[in-house]
Amino acid sequence: MDEIRLKIKRQDGPDELPYWEEFAVPYGPKMNVVMCLQAIQNDPVTVEGLPTTPVVWECSCLEEVCGSCTMIVNGKVRQSCSALVDQLEQPITLEPMTKFPVVRDLRVDRSKMFEALKEAGAWVTVDGYFDLGPGPRMAPADQQKAYHFSRCMVCGCCCEACPQYNSRSPFMGAFVMGQAFMFNTHPIGALEKEKRLDALMGVGGLGDCSNAQNCEKACPKNIPLTEAIARLGWDTTIHMIRKFLR
Amino acid sequence: MAGRYDYFLLKRLQSLFGIFPLGAFLVVHFTFNSFVFGGAETFNLFVGASQGFPLIAFMEIGLIAVPLLVHTLLGLIIIYRGSVNLVPYTYYRNWMYILQRVTGFTALAFVVWHVWNTRLHAFFTGKHVTFAYMQQHFGPAWVKAFYIVGIMSAVFHLANGFATAMMTWGVTASKKSQLAMTMATWVITFFMGAWGLRILLAFTG
Ligand code: SF4
Numbered sequence A: 001m002d003e004i005r006l007k008i009k010r011q012d013g014p015d016e017l018p019y020w021e022e023f024a025v026p027y028g029p030k031m032n033v034v035m036c037l038q039a040i041q042n043d044p045v046t047v048e049g050l051p052t053t054p055v056v057w058e059c060s061c062l063e064e065v066c067g068s069c070t071m072i073v074n075g076k077v078r079q080s081c082s083a084l085v086d087q088l089e090q091p092i093t094l095e096p097m098t099k100f101p102v103v104r105d106l107r108v109d110r111s112k113m114f115e116a117l118k119e120a121g122a123w124v125t126v127d128g129y130f131d132l133g134p135g136p137r138m139a140p141a142d143q144q145k146a147y148h149f150s151r152c153m154v155c156g157c158c159c160e161a162c163p164q165y166n167s168r169s170p171f172m173g174a175f176v177m178g179q180a181f182m183f184n185t186h187p188i189g190a191l192e193k194e195k196r197l198d199a200l201m202g203v204g205g206l207g208d209c210s211n212a213q214n215c216e217k218a219c220p221k222n223i224p225l226t227e228a229i230a231r232l233g234w235d236t237t238i239h240m241i242r243k244f245l246r
Numbered sequence B: 001m002a003g004r005y006d007y008f009l010l011k012r013l014q015s016l017f018g019i020f021p022l023g024a025f026l027v028v029h030f031t032f033n034s035f036v037f038g039g040a041e042t043f044n045l046f047v048g049a050s051q052g053f054p055l056i057a058f059m060e061i062g063l064i065a066v067p068l069l070v071h072t073l074l075g076l077i078i079i080y081r082g083s084v085n086l087v088p089y090t091y092y093r094n095w096m097y098i099l100q101r102v103t104g105f106t107a108l109a110f111v112v113w114h115v116w117n118t119r120l121h122a123f124f125t126g127k128h129v130t131f132a133y134m135q136q137h138f139g140p141a142w143v144k145a146f147y148i149v150g151i152m153s154a155v156f157h158l159a160n161g162f163a164t165a166m167m168t169w170g171v172t173a174s175k176k177s178q179l180a181m182t183m184a185t186w187v188i189t190f191f192m193g194a195w196g197l198r199i200l201l202a203f204t205g
C-alpha cells in the first residue's frame, strides 16, 4: 500500500450544495486522518488529476482532547486526529457532522453547544478576584466521579449520535447533562444546583431525552452520560415536588 | 417560575400515563379476560357484570380514553422530534428506541380497531360482546394475525417503556440496574405475551 484513498464530502459554503471529491495521498506508517488532510492541503489535486481548493477542517490539540477535529469517518462520528489510517477501511470517507451547520467542507459551527452550556449554567461562579481562601474539600470518591465528566471536550459526538438531537428538536444534548451533573456535585457548584435543574426542566432539557443511550456509546471519553441523565431525572423530580410543596 | 415546569411536566405525564393507568389497565384487562379460561358461560357473565358496573363510563373515559389520548398525542410529538439514527449506531438501546416507536404505532392502530369492534360496537348496537361474538370476530385469519401483532406490540411497548421510564425518573441510574431492567423487559414481554396469546387461543380454539 503506497497511497491512501479518501472520499471527502465537500461544501463550499453554508448555503451551497455538498459534493464528493476523491483524493490519494502518499502512505506513511502510523498516519492519521489529519495528516491525510494536511497532505491534501499541500497539494490539492483530486484523483482525476484536477486541481481543486484545499479541504477545510479544524484541528488543534492533535491528541483527542480539544474535540475540534470531530467529523464523520467511515460513517461514524469521531475525532480525526485519533483516527489511524492503518485501522480504517479504504477509501476513507470523511463527512462533516450532520447535526450542526456546515461552515465549509468538514468544518461545522458548534456554537449551539456553547449556548446550551450557558443556558444550563454549566460552570462554577466565583465572584470577584480577591483571595477566597482554600475551597471546600471534596471526597476522593466524588473527585473520581467528577473526573470522568470533566473530560468532556464539547466535541459533539454525543449530539451527532443522538436521535433526539436534530433541527426539529430543541434538545440541548447529552453533554449538557453530564456537565450540569458534574457542577451540581461540585461543592461550590452545588450552590447553584437549583438554577441548573430549573434550566434542565425547561424546553430542550431532560424531557427531550428518550433514553436511546447512543450518546454514551459515541462519547470518545467514555463519559457516563446516561448515569448523569438518570440521576438528574431523579433530582428534577424531587426538585419539582419540593418547589410545589414549599 | 411555575410556568417553567409545564414542558417538563408534560413529558413526565406521558411517561407516567404509560405505566399508570395504561400499563396497569393492560394487566387488568388480561386478568379479567382470563375469565374465558372458565368457558363461554363464565366469560359472558363477566362481560355482562362489568358492563353493568355503574361507574364503568367514568373509568373507561377517565382511566383509559383520556390518558391514552394524552399519551398518544405527546408520543406523536416525540416521534416527530426524533430521527432514525440506526445505520451507523446499531446499539441495543438504539434498536429499542426504534422498536418503541414502531410498536407504539402498531399498538395504537390495533387498540383503535379493537375498541371499535369489541366496545363501541356494543355501545352502538346495545348488545354486549359475548363469547360467540368474539369467536365469530376471530374468524378470518388476518384478524388473528392482527391480534397477535397487536398484543405483542402492546406488551413489548409496555415492558420496554417501563424500563426506560425507570431511567427517565432516575430510579435505575447504574449500568447494573439498567441491565436488570433490560432483562425484565424480555421476561415481561415473554410472559405477558404468552398470556395474551393464550387468551386469544381460548377464543379461537
Ligand atoms: S460528552 Fe463526550 S461526546 Fe459529548 S461533547 Fe463531551 S466528550 Fe464529546
Ligand code: SF4
Pocket: A161, A162, A163, A164, A165, A173, A174, A208, A209, A210, A211, A212, A213, A214, A215, A216, A226, A229
Ligand atoms: S440517552 Fe439517547 S436520547 Fe438521551 S441524550 Fe443520549 S442518545 Fe440522546
Ligand code: FES
Pocket: A058, A059, A060, A061, A062, A063, A064, A065, A066, A067, A068, A069, A070, A079, A080, A081, A082
Ligand atoms: S485535534 Fe483536538 S481532538 Fe483532534
